[in-house]
Amino acid sequence: MKALRIAAAALLIIAAIGAIGAKYFAPSGYAHQFRETPDASPSGQHPLGTDELGRDRFARLLYGMRVSLLLAPLAAAVATALAAFLGGIAGYFGGWIERCLMVVVDLFLCIPWLFLLITVRAVLPLNISPEASVVVTFTLLGLLGWAASARVICAGTRDMMKSEFVWLARASGFSGLKLLRLHLLPNLKPTLLAQFWISIPVFIIAEANLGVLGLGVSEPLPSLGSLLRELQQMVTLRPEPWQFVPLLVLILVVSSFQTLLNKHEVRV
């Protein structure tokens, strides 16, 4: 298991280096259209060939990873922070506050995410740059994706509030904030981290779903999701294995996150 975790970590590091150094590894850039060679096979100039508009697939993969690997953790951080705040309040106070907040959580869990995202995306300003669109997309994912984590954190906080060390701390006159800082947050840390790690692949896949619908990151900026759109044309797919590389990368990245996550889950 340790070797697997090392391999997963190494893979994520390689992916991160590739994404960060995209400018150096793929100098042609993700937007340049080599219009004379659309749908080209792999070559020295284009290691993964070109897409239907003649854009270098390798460059788009590296920049797409940058978008997905940098912003999915940010969205996960936003979602985990929201979940910690609302789930923590619900677990700490209990009673009608917990019931009300859990109704809100249930409501968020019932809402069909995809349709909500499509609706929210439709009412956003049209004149936003691709860079802004990607931030907006992942922020939306973060703002809407906290509910499941909040339920877990609420349960964890509630259990902790019933624990003997918290009773002792309260009996010793610890105030709410001091209790939070010294006892609750340190003990909730593994749960929060686990929720953070779980959210990252969830958001990468959610963006991929939006990308497949053409509603995620704006052109010409790529994301792992928008790169998967090529695979939609299953009938027209030629036997070109390099077209599956973004899918393979997505699977490897998500699996690596899950492999690393297992360690955190064990700790919890």
Added chain:
Amino acid sequence: MKRLRRLQFLFALALIFSTTALPAQNGGELRFCLSGEPKTLNPLAVQDNQSETVAYLTSGVLVRVNRITQKAQPELATEWKVLDGGKRIRFKLREGAHYSDGTPFSSADVAYTMQKLMDPALHSAVGDAFRSSEGKVSTRIVSPTVIEIIFPAPVANLVNLFDTVAMVSSASPLKEMAALGPFYIAEHKSGSYILLKRNPYYWKKDSNGRQLPYLDAVRLEIEQNRELEALRFRRGEIHLINIVSPAIYDKFSAQDRGLVRDAGPSADTEQLWFNQAPTAAIPAYKLAWFTSTNFRRAVSEAINRDDLARVVFRGHARAAIGIISPANRFWFNDKLKPHPYDTASALRRLQQDGFHLDNGVLRDKGGNPVEFSIITNAGNPARESMATMIQEDLKKIGIKVNIATLDFPTIIDRITQKFNYEACLLGGVNGDLDPNSQMNIWLSSAENHQWNPSQKAPATAWEAEIDTLMRAQASSGDEHKRKQAWDRVQEIAWEQEPFIYLVNKDALVAVASNVKNAQPSALRPQTFWNVEELALK
């Protein structure tokens, strides 16, 4: 004796060859897909493509526009005469025609059909085409086989309009479900399929006197996914695909060149336009750009249409010229040529309006950077690719384009109700060869005058001129005068470019190798316009 045997052998051989050379065999079930459930089975109330397909296969019409020659040819009417400059038309009907339940067809049915069609409660798009002015459409039955239809004012393109008017029965207990066409609806399983069976009373015979249609049945499978439709075609589950994407065309073509056919440029268009509505929720300086002819022409010249056709449509499209596609032989103004791709000329035009380049960024005379968004419908890869290529092209003249792909209902809401968009890339479907059907787009007062709809008075002199020309052609029965008016409208549209026409896609179709007598056309319905002559090997 030996010689006699040889003669007998030769005779038998000749007989075999003559039998195999027959145009078609009777029988078989033709299968193809509808992209959704038909909204209505009433042939007079059709609005959507699916209903139109069912109506085409089951209805009898007075005249039919031949999709190859583009000329009207007799169907249930053997003769016709346009009278009073297009205010009246007299039809002589075919004798002995019967509906699918055996009810005879006569002038009373034509009169009944026109009465139903023009009933405002039906909201028939087909009926709207006949509403040239206020007043009632009346009919006069001269005899059981002769009828006159009288209109309050001349109707443009009068004869060809009857290509879409399904003759419904006044006497049959089945009413509009009684079919006069080659097939009748035998089964309908909602969301799954519609089974059409051969109309035993169909009047048409082939040149050898054989009863048409050759087919026993047509099964219309409801399949929303175009990729699955292609997969089913490849598996041999369906025989025809009316519209094939360029990618699928190339794939099938590589496997078997005979499976797909490029029927040439279609009548459909793909266009970009800027929002010029004065009430639009966009800054005044941007509205000033969009209402400037120089700005629109510059954008047009900076778009490489040949690249769009070659890259996005894999060569199965041509640079568009204007309102009317070159596929429409009579109405197309062949003096016009596509706008050239010329970034230097585009920049010169922009300079005339005070635009200037500043470190690669185009700025207007107020110093505002030129940046706008293009909306298009999500899930249409060709349009998304075109928008991305236009984005790249306009970057070369310092214009920044942001692309927003939205779901279709949101786009329609924005372009027809809220007007909160800057530029839009969509396509136009032209089912009717006569451009008179585009009145609802080109009249400045029209709701579908997309760049600036429902104007109380024409906002510009050129729109006023188009209004005048449109009204003149609509009330004229003289085709040559109408053609002159339309030529001028095409010139104005070419000069002003309220719509920046991008490409005319080719009509790409797929026809299974066991389908005989198929003559795909660029006009709808591309593969089965001669369904009564289609046969299966």
